[in-house]
Amino acid sequence: MPKFLIQATYTPEGTKGLLSEGASGRRAAVEQVVTGLGGKVESMYFTFGEDDIVLIIDFPDxxxxAAVSLTVKASGALHTRATPLLTIDEIDEAARRQVNFRAPAP
Known part of the structure; x- marks a missing residue:
């Protein structure tokens, strides 16, 4: 299953919700959404600094x-970034593929 790194920052309204229901309540909500689409939450951490939460999630595709990302962003409670994570084997396979590319001339 494809893996994704999710980095998110709560908006003020999202932070109020977190304070109201706690981290375990948010974990349960994330689990419900991810498993409902056939995925799995590998890890979930709350942080402080630029991001408020970091997750590694497996999705079937x-x-x-994208469906989760659109829905979460539409809620206005979080600003998120999703980064696809590739395995060593996937990068090795990519490195073996021939790509015909010509850089632009200066």
């Missing part, structure tokens, strides 16, 4: 990740 990128479309499932």
């Amino acid at each position: 990128p479309v499932s990740m």
Whole structure:
């Protein structure tokens, strides 16, 4: 299953919700959404600094990740970034593929 790194920052309204229901309540909500689309939450951490929460999630396909991303962003409670994570084997396979590319001339 494709893996994604999710980095998110709560908006003021999202932070109020977190304070109201706690981290375990948010974990349960995330689990419900991810498993409902056939995925799995590998890890979930709350942080402080630029991001408020960091997750590693497995989804059956990128479309499932996109569906969640659109829905979460539309809520206005979080600003998120989703980064696809590739395995060593996937990068080795990519490195073996021939790509015909010509850089632009200066």
